Amino acid sequence: MTHVITSDAAAETARGTTVEFRGVQRAYGSTLALDGLDLTLHAGELLALLGPSGCGKTTALRLLAGFDTPTAGEILIGGKDVTGVPASKRDAGMVFQAYSLFPTMTAAENVAFGMRMRKVGAAERKRRADELLELVGLGSRGGSYPHEMSGGQQQRVALARALAIRPSVLLLDEPLSALDARVRVQLRDEIRRLQLAEGITTLFVTHDQSEALAVADRVAVLNAGHMEQIGPPQEVYARPATPFVAEFVGVMNEVPVDGGRIVAGASETKQVRPEGLAVGGSAGLPGTVLTSTFLGPVTRLVVSTEVGELTVDVVSRPGLPGIGDPTTVSVIRG
Incomplete structure (x- = not known):
């Protein structure tokens, strides 16, 4: 299905904001999950945070979302320090590995939920929900409940819900790992297309190197709380900066x-x-x-x-x- 973005929608998506981690540290007892992370996401880019389990990538995402607080350092969104700002006050949309849809709400109601919490009028909520469901290829499934949809369809609804509030930052936490291989590739490409269409600065957390290399503008490789390398996918793959990157990203x-x-x-x-x-x-x-x-x-x-x-x-x-x-x-x- 070919999706058309209207001129109004295109005007709305010509945006994006910078995100900065400045010397961010997070300790859990004597364990350093992040050890002085310095990282900048450019406005409108998709940056994949890649690394093995326990490397600190999910910690970084939770800190940016506001679900956790750094032990030291600062986090800025659009130049504003949000280190101590609660998650509910941050302009971020999030898609989890688990679909996390409300089972008693239809797809359209799930998409509209965030807008309803922000007191958006009913007519605008319906227009935006219908637009996004069409954009993710589910224009005819707005009245369906989660249990009536496949895993891939549910994750598309979750993505539409995250986009509905027009966030400045989109956070994707292993959003494809629960899907089968064919659906995973389809939705991976869909996420990239929608991210480009909406112009949203996006942090994509994954342990899957093929996903990171396929969709990201830049890839940041973490290991044991430290940044090993950051750069365009082709550079990280072809010119690994450390032995760890050489072994983790592909086969060497x-x-x-x-x-x-x-x-x-x-x-x-x-x-x-x-x-x-x-x-x-x-x-x-x-x-x-x-x-x-x-x-x-x-x-x-x-x-x-x-x-x-x-x-x-x-x-x-x-x-x-x-x-x-x-x-x-x-x-x-x-």
Whole structure:
């Protein structure tokens, strides 16, 4: 379905606000969940906060939402210090991993709830709810109750509800992790489209690197309460700043090279993504295929060699070496 944003709606969405974490620390007893986080979200951008469980990403989101208070540091929205401002007074919309819809309200009533709490008139509430349900592809489901809708549809309603109050900041807390793979990809793309259409500064918290790389303007990688790297997805993937980022964001091979060839015992080492290696050819390092995983356009091979196990992504095609077959591995030059 193609959704059209009216000129009035487009004018309303030409906005966005900056968000700043300035030296934000959060301690729980002797444990530092965040240790001096400095982070700026630019107006209208989608920033993905990526990291493993316990890295501090959800703590950062809760602090921005106002559900928790920093031990030290400041949080600013639109240049205003909101560190001590309660959640109800912050101009933020939030979508949780759990759909958190009111079971006794229809989809339209759920979307309109925040507006009703803000004393928006009934006619405007209905207009905005209908507009957003249409925008998320649920224009015909406004009268449906949550139990009558799929998980993906419920999460779309939750997204529409968060957008209904026209927040300055949108907070997404692992919003796709409870969905199956196909729906997750569809809704991921829908979130990005709506975020661009509405022009809302968005913090997207996830542990899924593919989600972060697919939708974000920038990706910030956290580890044990510290910022490891922040930058455009392509930069974080192609030029990881630390060994942790190299291992966490995608798969990385560390190979000894001499003159561009993989040579056991070579003094120089090079970090190479799986797509930067090739199998076959007389000049490659000999090895044996341990696993072969068909991923559609590419097949992922894990090859045992004298320098360790190397992961290689090759274009899927007939004639690739199978499990137990001998092959060679080389670095693609270019």
